[in-house]
Amino acid sequence: MSHLYTTRVTAVGGRNGTIKSEDGILNLQLAMPKELGGKGGATNPEQLFAAGYAACFENAVIHVTRGQSDKVRDNAIEVVGEVGLLPNGAGGFNLAVTLYVEIAGLDQAKAEEIVRAAHAVCPYSNAIHGNVDVKINGTQNGDAEGVNRVLLEQQICFRVYVASNLVTRLYRLHLDAMGLTYPQYLVMLILWETELQSVSQLGDRLYLDSGTLTPLLKRLEAAGLVVRRRDTIDERRVLIALTETGRALRERADAMLRALEGETCLLPGDLDVLGEQLDRYIWDLSAQLGTQGRVDAPPVD
The missing domain is CATH 2.20.25.10 (N-terminal domain of TfIIb)
Known part of the structure; x- marks a missing residue:
């Protein structure tokens, strides 16, 4: 042909x-x-792919309604293409594609029917069929970008919340054997790095207020892992130091982290990329909320 x-x-x-x-x-x-x-x-290949797919899909909608009473004109439709790059778990990468389609003047059922028909004829859809995860959200009345933002799957806060819970659960499987909760483990990490810390320094690093941190430190002290004492120079400051038992626990933490390397579901290179992305996000969000300085600045490219 x-x-x-x-x-x-x-x-x-x-x-x-x-x-x-x-x-x-x-x-x-x-x-x-x-x-x-x-x-x-x-620009980058993902942006170009998103642009090409969105434009092609929009024309597919116009094509499948040509000659129909519900014909869609080019000024009545808007398509937003979203392309994500993600590791496939085998050392390679996959694309995840979402199209947000808004068609003015049609009820929801009719708009969804047209979107399904367009998906069947769009050459981009056919080219990647079976190889790329494609989600298509068709709406009658979206916002200015054609995106229905009041959806759980659109909330970055939910993704971060779920990821945090799952990672904490993964660590807890190992920390229980060490007699530590996850927040206590974070305190110990800082003290293993720099042994003598004030309560305010710990709070700044961990984003915890004194009301949350103080009882946590008391439990670590009761477990014989840390001691609290007044600063000899400024008695208003409370300093936290490790005990010999607390120092010895570092070796078990190191063994735990080696064991966790194969349980994070990320390859080492992917883990580094994700870490850099999260560092930048935390830094930018901290600056916006006025808490900048609690975390180190991300590296400058």
């Missing part, structure tokens, strides 16, 4: 290179996103 249209684009230099179409209309610099450890400042 002959092609209806064929184009060729040359890429040179990978994710930090250039792309150019044979007719010269497309001529762009590429840059690795900051979230992946790059410098950003230019």
